[in-house]
Amino acid sequence: MQIESYISAVQNFTKKYEVKTICEIGFAGGHSATLFLLLTDSASYIGFDLWDQPVYENTAIEWVRQQFKNRRITLIKGDSTKTVPQFQGKCDIIHIDGAHHAHFPKMDMKNMERVASVNNLLLMDDCSKSWPAVLKGVEYLKTNNLLDNLKMHVPEGWIYRGAQKGWCIGSYKVKNQAKHMPKSFTFLDKTFCTPSWHGHNCEVYSIKPCSKLSDECFYSNVTGTLSVSCERWHGAQSVEQITWDKRVTATDRNDAHAKSFDYYKSLPPNLGNIIEIGAGPFTQAQTIVQGKTATSITLIEPMAFHYMTNVKGCFYKNGTFGNLPTTILSIPAEELSKIRKFDTLIMINVIEHVYDAISILNSAINLIKENGLFIWHERLWNEYLGVANSVNDREFQLHPVRIKNVIAKLVISMFDENYISWDTEELRRLKNQGVYFIGRKRNIVAKTKVPQHPPCFEGGHGTxxxxxxxxxxxxxxxxxxxxxxxxxxxxxxxxxxxxxxxxxxxxxxxxxxxxxxxxxxxxxxxxxxxxxxxxxxxxxxxxxxxxxxxxxxxxxxxxxxxSSSGHVSVVLMGYSSKRFSNYNTILPAYINMGIIDQIILIWNNKYEPFIPKFNSSKITFIKAEDNSMNNRFNVSHFVRTDAILIIDDDVLMCESLLLSMLLEWTENSDRLVGLSRDMRFVNSKNEYLVKGKEPSLTIGKTMLFHRKYLEKYIRDKVLVEWNKNRFCEDISMNALIFKETNLKPLFINMTANSMRRDLSEVDGASIVDKNWAIHRTECVQWISEYFNVQFYGNRSLV
Missing domain, CATH: 3.40.50 (Rossmann fold)
Structure with a gap:
């Protein structure tokens, strides 16, 4: 019963929180240590134990370490009431199962409270009347308000060695011990007092309580309300969400903002890579980019995915911003840990919706390249005192964060001014102060050091x-x-x-x-x-x-x-009836691959009747009039995808290998992509070789390229005629793509889990023709002269 209870508690805890460290008082035989390690993914283990029974304890720890070779397992030997107080780490899961007599349980419980993480799970063994010292320790924790949701489990009649068994599950109530609020903070080289601290040197402490109609505990009469609690922020986000869900509109005052910015006349024609912080459902960028060009756009909006599925007119509803490459981050900007720099940053009417203004403003400045553009509007609240005007003050509910002029002027000082206005028709309409500003980032380094705000967005706690x-x-x-x-x-x-x-x-x-x-x-x-x-x-x-x-x-x-389903067409061509059995293997495999849009099967032998046994909408079956290797390239009018895979009927490619080739091709869609097994070489004498140092081309057994090259090949009548009765079409395609790009093929390596399987090849041309290498050399020499390319030389290899 106890084990099942522990398992359930740990599993529920790990669903909510990341477990980095397990701490246990009382290792003994390692049974509970094994259980906790099994229930967690990568947590380290620290055991505090008197180690007075080394005969079996040494055996136990060796076994545990052998079972969990990749985990960090530490033992701290000695009296836990003395060793735990010296421990400096933090513990996420805590199990107390040490000495059950005298003062030891109480001291262990008291000491472990000091090292408990903010989010912790507390498990205690033998919480029952049979162990009074344990119950005395629990009572101490309760009396001193150190416990959260502690539940005692004492199954009726469960007796062991004459004593009633039981256990406790709960958590320590951690009072933000590691989050002491400093008296002051620094923003862009200027120091301000933290809310509740006042005076010239921030020496006076005077806290005012917050309530449903007051944010005074967050408010400073110098800087305004710069940050609020997560609870306050989530409440404002809920009001914001309801507002847009019900409103029938396609913009967020875009026209009014454009007018206040003098219709963005001061912006250059090319905005480069754009990021918009606080995009809302409609974005201001949709207005700003009109008549201009851009390279890409990144939208940061914590409710982006809600807007996409619930707001009818959401501008990026399908995950794209017009024709621009688009990235949507559905997280608060405060919680970005790593991101590149941008040419243009847009932040219009955003700060009053965040939970940490200084963090956002500092991030915004750092996200902009030197000489990059900052397009910024914010309302300013110099007369605001942190208190709602009335019980129905919707503005108070929506906009908890409100900065004063001093913060705005500091931000602007980091930029060279392109455009600024402190008094616009829109600001007068709202009866509010504010700023509309466009500037280019100056080469200035300014110190900013602010207390870290706990993250407010529910996310995964794993790695x-x-x-x-x-x-x-x-x-x-x-x-x-x-x-x-x-x-x-x-x-x-x-x-x-x-x-x-x-x-x-x-x-x-x-x-x-x-x-x-x-x-x-x-x-x-x-x-x-x-x-x-x-x-x-x-x-x-x-x-x-x-x-x-x-x-x-x-x-x-x-x-x-x-996979990118429907993103590649496979072209198979057959001639020999001896390979009929291959199709019973190949076709069902390719039909079941989601990555394959269609299978174009060309039968090149009009004297040997063949009909594929598999009835699938993916298969396009073609009976060729003439036996020519050119036929495998004469299919552009059948294919629906840009990616074309030419593959022989004596091999079977697994889906993971095909996906690897396709993903490499998507980044290099003008290139020819082959497999390292199919590398072929041309030496300085223009001779075709199977082995060498610098691969020059890939054979036609497996080739991935863009469909446009099918059309270019077939339109070249000289090339088609020359290849009509030869087996040189693959070398010709290598040369054609080489001529177009001046780049040789990319090659993908196969692995144990990503393979191409060989099937029957009893009648392959290279097997039947004893002079195969000579004929291939003749092909290389004619084709290199025809396309005026040199196969010998450097190559590209992935």
Missing amino acids: QSVIFFLSNTNSTEKIFQDQLILVNNAANTKAIVIIQTDKFNNTAIINLLKFSKIRILISYQHLQNWRKEVGHYVKPCFFILPYLTLEMLKGSTTHCVG
């Missing part, structure tokens, strides 16, 4: 980031929905990143954004540079998995999962 590549189609498929459920519910999942592989519709968006741990959505326009874009926020994945398991999610690396 795992999972990147899903999803299309409009497969986002609704059961296999990917099941995968999303698995990842979203996994305790070790910190965040989910979604990368679109094509344009999403409303149904796909709604199906995706119901998962709470999705934090980042990257549009399909970023597909070619997804690694770089993802790398600004999480570590890019280095391997692709078709699906994940809970075991995989226990790791600390970033995983990629899913």
